[in-house]
Amino acid sequence: DAGITQSPRHKVTETGTPVTLRCHQTENHRYMYWYRQDPGHGLRLIHYSYGVKDTDKGEVSDGYSVSRSKTEDFLLTLESATSSQTSVYFCATRGAGGTYEQYFGPGTRLTVT
Amino acid sequence: DAKTTQPTSMDCAEGRAANLPCNHSTISGNEYVYWYRQIHSQGPQYIIHGLKNNETNEMASLIITEDRKSSTLILPHATLRDTAVYYCIVRPSQGAQKLVFGQGTRLTINP
Numbered sequence: 001d002a003g004i005t006q007s008p009r010h011k012v013t014e015t016g017t018p019v020t021l022r023c024h025q026t027e028n029h030r031y032m033y034w035y036r037q038d039p040g041h042g043l044r045l046i047h048y049s050y051g052v053k054d055t056d057k058g059e060v061s062d063g064y065s066v067s068r069s070k071t072e073d074f075l076l077t078l079e080s081a082t083s084s085q086t087s088v089y090f091c092a093t094r095g096a097g098g099t100y101e102q103y104f105g106p107g108t109r110l111t112v113t
Numbered sequence: 114d115a116k117t118t119q120p121t122s123m124d125c126a127e128g129r130a131a132n133l134p135c136n137h138s139t140i141s142g143n144e145y146v147y148w149y150r151q152i153h154s155q156g157p158q159y160i161i162h163g164l165k166n167n168e169t170n171e172m173a174s175l176i177i178t179e180d181r182k183s184s185t186l187i188l189p190h191a192t193l194r195d196t197a198v199y200y201c202i203v204r205p206s207q208g209a210q211k212l213v214f215g216q217g218t219r220l221t222i223n224p
Contacts, residue, residue: 004156031209042200043157043214050209058211090156094210100145102212104156 004105012111019078023091030096032074036087081112117201122219131188135201138182150197191222
């Protein structure tokens with residue numbers, strides 16, 4: 001499972017507060033991804049990273065920012081959480097070169113009240 | 114733009130082969146077919162991928178039609194632990210590989 005951990009695993013926060021989710025990997029994978037999963041929508045890509053300090057937007061990036069200052073850590077920040085950002089967030093990683101599969105973390109359940 | 118069509122749900126008896134179809138009629142020449150599954154509340158799990166040849170690994174077999182417009186994932190001897198949502202995804206293998214998940218097929222294995 002590529003040694004992926006996510007923290008926190010569960011969080012309840014209030015509308016308007018900043019929230020940061022952390023993804024940590026131990027496999028030295030080049031690519032890292034943040035997805036969100038909501039009922040009726042499947043998983044949707046928020047942001048991804050193709051190297052340290054190299055990030056790009058996915059299909060649902062509004063309201064989110066990311067940072068990757070080390071290979072092993074990819075942070076997702078909600079600058080001002082809204083109720084529409086209540087979701088389950090999954091981090092994934094993938095190695096470089098000819099590797100094909102993405103490995104997913106256990107997920108973070110975020111509730112914004 | 115998931116570019117794939119899968120049945121919403123399927124049932125299969127334990128011990129039998131589960132055959133999950135996927136249509137991807139607009140697949141491009143450089144796009145691979147990937148299969149992932151998601152067991153309740155867990156992160157998705159990679160199963161298998163292929164370009165044009167049939168593929169087999171310890172989890173499953175992937176049969177791709179000659180025109181590459183459809184494929185079938187085969188779980189040869191389904192167990193109760195194979196109950197999950199199965200996603201068929203087509204993407205290029207190069208670059209960032211931004212996966213686009215559709216609704217998938219909810220496979221239920223019955224005892």
